[in-house]
Amino acid sequence: xxxxxxxxxxxxxxxxxxxxxxxxxxxxxxxxxxRIGSLSVFAVGSxxxxxxxxxEPGLIEDVRDLYERLAPSEKRYAHDETWGDANxxxxxxSAIQGQSMTIPFEDGRLLLGTWQQVVLAEFDTxxxxxxxxxxxIGE
Amino acid sequence: xxxxxxxxxxxxxxxxxxxxxxxxxxxxxxxxxxRIGSLSVFAVGSxxxxxxxxxEPGLIEDVRDLYERLAPSEKRYAHDETWGDANxxxxxxSAIQGQSMTIPFEDGRLLLGTWQQVVLAEFDTxxxxxxxxxxxIGE
Amino acid sequence: xxxxxxxxxxxxxxxxxxxxxxxxxxxxxxxxxxRIGSLSVFAVGSxxxxxxxxxEPGLIEDVRDLYERLAPSEKRYAHDETWGDANxxxxxxSAIQGQSMTIPFEDGRLLLGTWQQVVLAEFDTxxxxxxxxxxxIGE
Numbered sequence: 165x166x167x168x169x170x171x172x173x174x175x176x177x178x179x180x181x182x183x184x185x186x187x188x189x190x191x192x193x194x195x196x197x198x199r200i201g202s203l204s205v206f207a208v209g210s211x212x213x214x215x216x217x218x219x220e221p222g223l224i225e226d227v228r229d230l231y232e233r234l235a236p237s238e239k240r241y242a243h244d245e246t247w248g249d250a251n252x253x254x255x256x257x258s259a260i261q262g263q264s265m266t267i268p269f270e271d272g273r274l275l276l277g278t279w280q281q282v283v284l285a286e287f288d289t290x291x292x293x294x295x296x297x298x299x300x301i302g303e
Numbered sequence: 304x305x306x307x308x309x310x311x312x313x314x315x316x317x318x319x320x321x322x323x324x325x326x327x328x329x330x331x332x333x334x335x336x337x338r339i340g341s342l343s344v345f346a347v348g349s350x351x352x353x354x355x356x357x358x359e360p361g362l363i364e365d366v367r368d369l370y371e372r373l374a375p376s377e378k379r380y381a382h383d384e385t386w387g388d389a390n391x392x393x394x395x396x397s398a399i400q401g402q403s404m405t406i407p408f409e410d411g412r413l414l415l416g417t418w419q420q421v422v423l424a425e426f427d428t429x430x431x432x433x434x435x436x437x438x439x440i441g442e
Numbered sequence: 443x444x445x446x447x448x449x450x451x452x453x454x455x456x457x458x459x460x461x462x463x464x465x466x467x468x469x470x471x472x473x474x475x476x477r478i479g480s481l482s483v484f485a486v487g488s489x490x491x492x493x494x495x496x497x498e499p500g501l502i503e504d505v506r507d508l509y510e511r512l513a514p515s516e517k518r519y520a521h522d523e524t525w526g527d528a529n530x531x532x533x534x535x536s537a538i539q540g541q542s543m544t545i546p547f548e549d550g551r552l553l554l555g556t557w558q559q560v561v562l563a564e565f566d567t568x569x570x571x572x573x574x575x576x577x578x579i580g581e
């Protein structure tokens with residue numbers, strides 16, 4: 165059994181940007197040489213999230229609408245008063261969605277479904293440089 | 304330390320079916336012989352989810368209502384246009400709830416609360432054959 | 443590779459109490475002597491949750507409002523009929539938020555962002571004694 169940490173660094177375009185990271189996770193797994201175990205992806209930050217869904221333009225639009233209903237971007241939030249900031253909605257979406265996901269692998273392959281892509285959901289109001297920790301535990 | 308993957312295969316009855324899988328997870332743990340570690344259950348697919356709640360008829364009804372308010376089944380979704388399909392709401396509920404859960408175990412027993420059952424939530428519009436990966440890491 | 447379980451026990455003040463547990467998690471990690479691996483925190487129970495957000499008074503208020511919109515405390519729930527209880531909303535908030543979180547660590551330090559505090563969200567209607575399992579896997 166071994167544990168390995170890797171990093172994925174990428175640029176996002178601000179609120180509503182949904183980045184399919186499935187391929188990068190598969191590459192991280194391949195480079196580890198591990199065959200069976202657990203891959204966890206963890207987003208460092210509090211205005212983004214990790215989720216999984218069928219990555220196609222229609223559903224991407226639906227997911228954006230869902231987050232907008234959950235925490236409307238035009239609503240006033242107490243957090244915005246604290247910092248003179250305007251990303252209270254970004255924090256709420258991140259808190260409810262969660263910032264990590266754990267996926268099993270076997271025979272060196274992630275056990276995802278065909279329509280189950282892993283997605284970084286950017287909620288912040290501006291473009292960001294993001295760091296994801298990919299942790300592999302297995303043998 | 305060892306890592307083991309098992310599979311649970313089961314049939315669901317379509318949208319709103321909530322299946323208590325706690326007993327099956329306990330059996331997977333027992334068959335592994337592991338005493339301390341981590342059990343992760345991962346649902347392969349994008350129109351179902353894993354959650355945990357007190358599995359009793361009243362709360363099952365409440366949980367269904369919650370999902371219906373989050374992503375109404377009668378709403379029109381862009382995803383439905385993409386495929387001429389009608390399960391956009393199923394995908395959204397899966398994305399927000401999440402498709403996995405990690406539970407610690409000790410002395411060969413899952414450390415769940417008395418009223419904390421692990422539940423497969425089926426959101427798809429039709430009956431499905433489902434595969435869950437149960438991954439055990441421990442010793 | 444080793445696996446270690448620890449417990450955090452704490453008192454909460456009932457619905458809406460948000461307890462920053464980040465420091466306690468860091469102490470659990472320090473006491474383990476592990477340098478690289480995975481920390482999972484798991485809340486035993488079905489009327490509380492684990493989440494992460496910037497722990498400041500404005501956002502705490504916003505998070506409370508979000509949960510209130512998701513599962514209003516004044517709504518009638520079928521669960522309340524079952525037990526003559528009144529915490530149906532507590533169960534729903536717990537189910538949708540989730541009762542655990544997994545965080546990678548490296549060099550003996552949790553890889554959290556600066557504004558990413560780990561929070562126990564109490565949803566039950568009364569003060570509770572809570573037990574969290576902190577599981578460390580690594581080397």
